[in-house]
Amino acid sequence: MNPAKALRIVIVAPETLAPDPADPQAEEEAERSRSLRIGMLQDGYNIVAVLPADIFLPDRLAQISPDMIIVDAESQARDTLEHVVVATRDARRPIVLFTNDDDTSHVRDAIAAGVTAYVVAGLAPERVKPVLEVAMARFQHEEAMRRELADARTQLNDRKVIDRAKGILMKRHSLDEGEAYARLRKTAMDKGMKIADVAQRIIDVADLLG
8 A cells, every 4th residue: 555645634724725816925825835735646645634723723633633734834834833733732743844934943943842844945746755754754763762761761660669669578578679579579460460550559558557
């Protein structure tokens, strides 16, 4: 299967591609937006919705649950990004921003807020697919690093809890460290629990009893 076809994408942008002809900036933005969507469709991407950046965006994204979010923004790019970042706070997804704004002073803030790729102007339709593929790969790499960091923190916390519980058992039952750990492990096996959870219960009871 073409991975592009499996990727469900929501575009956050003004819904109209027919701006006021008297507004050259709006016409330029509309042309960029058309080029972007043409490139995505030519590469087989599945554009499931085009949504405005309004107060309903979080609920709409939650309902659609896309694989990637494209922010096609210009004059209100910062406001749009704020809506998107809030909407994806509890369910992270790759976010790609396309803009004609060459003011890069807020790129660092955008990346820190969760934007995976920041593309400024001059994007031909044939360049859309490589940009999205790199954005997805980067997002997946960052998520893997986040999971590894979270696992490492959990393991460190578990070790601290187990060490404290061993200390309690050693003091109250005159056990050495090996015996205390063996008791924790046996209790965990008997009850079908994690050793860290058994250790936390021992700590909770000890705290209650003073």
